[in-house]
Structure formats: C-alpha cells, structure tokens
Amino acid sequence: MWYIRIMIKTLSALAEPNRLHIVEYLHDGPRSVGEIVEQLQLPQPQVSKHLRVLVEAGLVEVQPMAQRRIYRLRAQPFQELDEWLESFRRVWDERFDRLEEYLQQLQAAQKKDESLQ
Amino acid sequence: MWYIRIMIKTLSALAEPNRLHIVEYLHDGPRSVGEIVEQLQLPQPQVSKHLRVLVEAGLVEVQPMAQRRIYRLRAQPFQELDEWLESFRRVWDERFDRLEEYLQQLQAAQKKDESLQ
C-alpha cells in the first residue's frame, strides 16, 4: 500500500510526547525555536532535533527571520490522517463489529471440514 | 493535558508497520491469530506480541472461541483520534498559517525593545 509509509511517518512523528506537545503549541500559531524551548522547558538542541523530525515528516515548515527560525504547522499530513480515518468512520456507521457474522462463517467452515472427512 | 497520554498510546501503537497492517486487515472484520499470521506472513509469537500492544492501547479486543482467539477493532480510540483532529480542522477552515500576523507581532515587539533603550 502506497500510503502506509506516509501514515507511519506521520504517526511516529506524532507519537513522541515532546513532539506532540510542540504540535499542540504550534496549533496556536507560528513560533520561534526559542519560544518553543521556553514553553516546553527543554534543552534547545533537543527541541531542534524534534523539529527536524517534524519537518522531515512534513508536519511543520520553517521560515527564517534574521537569526530566528519560525516554525509553523502544515495542513497536509493532518488532512491525510483525516482521510485515513475516514475509511474507518464509514465502517462504524454501518457495523464496526461483525463478530456474529464471523463466528457463523467459522462454524459453517467447520461443518464443511467435518463433512469432508 | 489529560488526553495527551491517551493520544500517545494510540499513536505509538499505530506507528509500527506490522501493527498498522494488522489494523488495516482487521478493518475487513474480526480475524483469528492464525488468519493474521497467514495474511502478514510473520512468526506467530510476533503477531501475538503486536496484538498485545494493540489490546493495551484499546485498539482491539479479544473473543475466545475454543482454542482460537478472535480479534476485532474497537471504535473508541479511532473516534478519540478523530476528535483530536477536529480541533485542527477548525483552524484550517479559518487560517492555518498565521505567519504574517506573527511576523508583524515580532516586529512590533522589536520596536518596543528599541524604544525602551
């Protein structure tokens, strides 16, 4: 599946507490590295490292401004995640849990096995 | 934030290729461990291990059926993920990228600094 790699990139970038906090913080609007450091109370190199991962996953982008670097969210990966969830949403609507159906198929298959012996 | 831990659990459970494949496969309906093993072509203990992680994240649940264990998706974590994305959706609708606004604030702050000297 072509989109699996993209999803994994997005999901693993978000699945780290500090990075998720950064994303939540950037939700309010663009911020410089220094502001993120201040907000999260983390060593600056650690923040830069996490921001690099977020950039590579396409979740944020940078805009240089003198010595500062302004980071901001990109909509695309969130929209892709949203589209992926969409396929699940459709299934809830009808019937997410098709256990009964499955168990009946299982029993039918077993009877078939028995009759073949 | 109360929901951060939940989100991290969900995201890190999904952010592993084999587990994401399992979830995609279970999307079609409930399946036994053996069927998942067959589908993913992975060693059975590895599949059981991944399923355990998925159970602990609340993404799937088990239903014993003789020697077999039938796994199926649970809707809740997906819905929670959906709700989390909802807050981002709202921001895209108006203006996701408030860079101009931010830069103006930044310039205003700098002028203020200068005038204080």
Next chain:
DNA sequence: TAGATATATATCTTGACGGATATATATCTA
C-alpha cells in the same frame, strides 16, 4: 570587527522495542 544572540549539528550513552527462538498453556479430537 568583536561580541552577543539564535539555532543547528556532532557525538556519546542508555533504554526501549522489535525480531527470533524455545517453551508453556489451553482446548479440541481420536
């Protein structure tokens, strides 16, 4: 031009996690 400021990069260490293998447990069936 010499600091000062802001950020990135390089390097090392450590812990967690995925993969592999062997084995235990539970249930069915002959």
Next chain:
DNA sequence: TAGATATATATCCGTCAAGATATATATCTA
C-alpha cells in the same frame, strides 16, 4: 487420555532513537 491444534509467554539479541553535552554556524549590533 494422548496427541494435535491454536495461541501466549519467556528470554535473548541487536538496533535505533531520545536525552545530554559540546561545538559549529549564521545573523545582528555596538
């Protein structure tokens, strides 16, 4: 009850990524 079937658990190993620290780079300012 003895295997056969289905799955879980235990253990070990190797890798990778996050944290910490030091340093490099770029830009501003006096």
